[in-house]
Amino acid sequence: MDFAFNEEQTMFQQTTRQYLQSKGDLAIPRNYMEGKQEILTQLWGGLAELGFMGINVPEQYGGIGLGHLSILPILEEMGRAVIPGPYPETVAFAIPLLNEFGTEEQKKRYLPDVASGKTKFTLAIIDDRKNQLKADLQGDNYVLNGAKILVAHAEFADLMIVAVRTGASNQDVSLLIVDHQLHAECQPVKSIDETRTLFTVSFSDFLVPKENLLGQESAGDQILKAGLNELTAAWSATMVGGMDRVVDMSAQYVKTREQFGQPVGRFQAVKHKVVDMLLALENARSLSYYASWTVENKAGDTFEAVSMAKSYNSEAFIRTANANIQNHGGMGFTWEFDCHLFLKRARSLENYLGSPQEHRENIAKESGWNKEKVLQYNK
């Protein structure tokens, strides 16, 4: 039994932190928000150089062949600096799905390019309410019509994994690997979290070759379940990083900011508020570690573990980011100080990949508190 980072994880963590600091730390999201989107390309190049794009890509495809637990520290560090870009989508969704469900040809085509940093993935899974995305198989191509909303970083990603309706029933969901940069229409929408750009992506008679089908046709729901579980674990880990940072920020600020001739951290109202933040962080970190462990080890309780992490961490991240603003007083209310970056990121993750309430419903389901089980119990 060992519940802390091992040497390798610690190394990944330190390397990431040093690298991000060398690139400007919180200046990275700042620059990105101000329109300097080239920072993302630089960043991605650097991550690839460090080998971080291929950590869980098998060695025969140019990667290192490790698992989810090895990405965990990198994700935490990215959360600590509110890093923009589809890193989680690429390494904790596209790569594992390609590993598990991709054809040999798909693996050869995509994985080496992902590992080298050439190819970035995002995903498109939420339908426009009024314009559901459908795919008709015509000859060797799927013909796509409809739109997806809330697609993160469509501008930067080269490819996206798209969930499409390929049949009459609600269950007929298939996953396609789509080169949206060809001629899908990517319409940016404004979000309070300007470090995660969101797009509505519309397809109009858009052709996707049949060989871009990921997994079996109409097996999309099951594949998605696995992929989203890992992606959710990944984003939960970034929240731990964000919380770690706001605890640090608060602790530092209240040690130095003086009022009434005292550092404000000497007043218990402030002092204990930072402790409450720390306790929330401790919980979040524990749930994140465990969730990632169940993902890597395909443990039987992985869906429950990930739902615990996501529901707890997303609410705790909002709460601590909120407290961090309060601890900074008026300065926390300014655009200039960094406090709001964390609050906004926390909000943009709150309901992404399922709301806290939905994840708690999932805990209930996975724990067998749902109807069927209980009625058995009562017999």
Added chain:
Amino acid sequence: MDFAFNEEQTMFQQTTRQYLQSKGDLAIPRNYMEGKQEILTQLWGGLAELGFMGINVPEQYGGIGLGHLSILPILEEMGRAVIPGPYPETVAFAIPLLNEFGTEEQKKRYLPDVASGKTKFTLAIIDDRKNQLKADLQGDNYVLNGAKILVAHAEFADLMIVAVRTGASNQDVSLLIVDHQLHAECQPVKSIDETRTLFTVSFSDFLVPKENLLGQESAGDQILKAGLNELTAAWSATMVGGMDRVVDMSAQYVKTREQFGQPVGRFQAVKHKVVDMLLALENARSLSYYASWTVENKAGDTFEAVSMAKSYNSEAFIRTANANIQNHGGMGFTWEFDCHLFLKRARSLENYLGSPQEHRENIAKESGWNKEKVLQYNK
């Protein structure tokens, strides 16, 4: 507009406080808990002498003819001293129901005796799960068989208003005025709140004269709704008194108890906790005042107002009573200190007359958030 006690209310409040203090204040529930139940008889005599048993009894039946708002301050004061006995049941349930639904004969028979302190009422409305109380009309008598649980102060009350099934349907509920002291079996049950004794009351071929029917036969549900609404407002008022007292206790204690060479109330963790208690008290008082005002004025939103008071106040009472224990440190954990009396009373009222969740469901219903309204809205 005037949102504070008027002169009359202030007078009732002061008189009650003085009277209860003269009787020993918190020694009253202490004595009662230790088995000196004669204290209740003395108390009741005193209350009657002060005219407090007849405040809302019409003048022609020996009372003063005022309304619910005049009882409010007395109830608060009783809550402040965790007074035992069925005062709310008598003045905020039996009297108003007799006033509104009693026959002239019933009023003459009961109201003067209630006003003089001779007759005390309680109520029995929860069926024993395994032994529902039913009443068969045979000749001039209802014949009662079955049992009621959680009947408060059955030992001290002379009469009880009992809800009985008088027909085949679930809606066939009728109210009877029952002299349970005759030969109903009153079995005490142990409760953590020893200031409110509870009984299981069993009836076996127990005869109740037909003229003891309160209101129409099978109209019990509607009558109960009105009666319980007023009773719930009354108990919510006692909670305000209880909260007022724990705020006082905490404020006093933390001013005098010293640790680290300081009164502990100087430490913000403690200081602000008492402020949070005060804020909860303020809310509770406001909701209680308004609820009582809607009861007296038969306002259209009275059911919502009372549910707001009950759901908020009962949870806030628990929370503040809990904080009061913590503020007293180890001493708060002793039987000897009075802190626990309030916590236990708060718990014994939490789900009495409906749980907080149920009252919030009622707020939703009364606010029209329920299905019917919303479906209309969506059309």
Added chain:
Amino acid sequence: MDFSYSESELLFQTELRTWLEENLPEGWLDGNRNIPADNKGKGEFLRDWQRKLSEGGWAGISWPVEYGGRGATLIEEVIYEQEMARVKAPPVLNIIGTAMVGPTLLDIGTEEQKEKYVRKILNGEEIWCQGYSEPNAGSDLASLQTKAVKQGDKWIINGQKIWTSYAHLSDRCFLLARTENTGKKHEGITAFLVKMDQPGVETRGIRSINDQYDFNEVYLNDAVADDADIVGEVNNGWKVSLTLLSHERVGVARQTFRLQKQFDELVELAETLEKNGRPLILDPIVQQNLAIFRAKTKALLFSYYRHLTNSIRTGKPGPEGSMDKLASSELGQEMLAYAMSLQGAENTLWKEDALVDASWQRDYLRSFGYTIEGGTSEIQKNIVAERILGLPKDIKK
């Protein structure tokens, strides 16, 4: 104990409602409540509204009739704020002037000051701001360091203020400066009426986390004031500022009524948004949360009324205002946070892309200021603890 309005109060309410219906900007009541985002457009829009209010006799209603007010009662002031919240009226640009500076000058100003300023406050000819906070004097206001030094017959003021609302749109500033450095910190402060349009005064907008620029830094570099610009006496500014703050109850009323409105809109939001084809409001969990908010918003309203009753009876504002401020700012933040949660994965969309109404996102972010400005929640708790509960003061060096 009576929770209803008197006839004359109801009359006042009707009169105001009618006036609002006739005078609010075009389309306002139908929900087209767009205020220009740019500083210039916003300034003009708000000045127009201020002028309209003043012409209609609806600015500074509590002022004496002789100065252009209505001599409104406290209850009428409350009704006024209630109605303004109901229609979500545009903010009153000269609120500092009409609610605080004007009444303070009427209280303790010189005849000359009354003559010179008071009418122009009401008709919006001169907009006022207040210069209190400084970078190192936030919660600890008495530590302010902006200095005013007498040179000849002029006071020369140097320093920096922060969090000055609408400074960039203001003509004058009610400013606290240090005129004496010995003795206790709060005994060397003087209150000045300072002209904004002068070379020594420079304002710089602060971008808030909701991307608005309502607050400013104000830099004072040899700004000038006369003896005639002093309110009260030299070194008596601390007391003067307390007089001014005692007029702040109206702000609390505004916050309280805004909450009532916000709650109604929260219910509408839950009725509008759907999940799996069902309105959210049918979700029992949503109902429980709304019921909790319902009880809390109502409780705050009644508590405000109760505290007001005390003020009316005793003839002076009590420390309960701190409780109202504390509770309403915290609840406002909570309810707006819940409105964010309800909007699902689209909850962060804002400005023209907002899911329902961009004001949810803007107000949510704005709400983080509620618990900081005008005394943080922590400071309010100290005030309540010490002034209402009589608990010991914090230990200070």
Added chain:
Amino acid sequence: MDFSYSESELLFQTELRTWLEENLPEGWLDGNRNIPADNKGKGEFLRDWQRKLSEGGWAGISWPVEYGGRGATLIEEVIYEQEMARVKAPPVLNIIGTAMVGPTLLDIGTEEQKEKYVRKILNGEEIWCQGYSEPNAGSDLASLQTKAVKQGDKWIINGQKIWTSYAHLSDRCFLLARTENTGKKHEGITAFLVKMDQPGVETRGIRSINDQYDFNEVYLNDAVADDADIVGEVNNGWKVSLTLLSHERVGVARQTFRLQKQFDELVELAETLEKNGRPLILDPIVQQNLAIFRAKTKALLFSYYRHLTNSIRTGKPGPEGSMDKLASSELGQEMLAYAMSLQGAENTLWKEDALVDASWQRDYLRSFGYTIEGGTSEIQKNIVAERILGLPKDIKK
């Protein structure tokens, strides 16, 4: 990072499980977990259990083998506590002896003290209590006033202790007393090993709010100790007491595992209780609440493990124990409160009339002690703030 037990750890677990199944009191595993309520009966029952543990080699498992222990690893200690919580084993009467006094004497006791006390601690022949808190020295332990004065070759002890668990059943007390009045408060304290059965020692049970008498006041009127009864050196008791407290991690483990068990029972409660004929657990609101508790209890468990990992790696207990204690005591109180709420109008029934199991009511009331004893939550927060976050110390006079 590995969340599974090694083979030898699993073996240890199996061995303990088998022993428990064979040695727990008759019917215990089937839920008949009645401990006599009266002091005498309870004392005998607990002494019997202590003796059984000791005979089986399951008391003081972390002790060196030469002193009758198993030299268990930290992880084995954790497994031990986990299993004990799983079967809700009777409390270990001599827990102060086995978990704290024994290890402390082995650390820093004299050879004579080890000889005299250590074996009798393990086999339960001598039960120990600890005399720390006093009426005016609770959170501020260093203010203790119980005095020990040297007269000839004896120390004469006078004063009063409070909150001494099981003092009425104990043979010896690990007691702190003041031996020097000058200098800093915590520099004049000495640790004594005091015999309880002597004329100068009198215990009086404290009735707790859950109607139990587990705590005591201990009155010392010319109680006597020898030089040989001093642990460490005269006036060095503060450091000795810290050594002793560092052995408290086992208590935290116990609390953490008790929570896991409590959560499972809470789910069972919700499956058992019905409303309108439906088990409460089908109520989506109940499910949400249980899911929150599920995540929190799991989080505390993993946090405890993480902190333990740190201790194993660094070879010493860290300040994280304060976080574990704080979080688990607060969560325990919360969950028991929820168990009360779930029981509806019958939630206050207790003892033989309890709706489901009287231990809910008893434990609920007991939980108010969790956040006070062993350092209040407020004190723990100070420790965490100062020792982990490096925030400034409280201002003290």
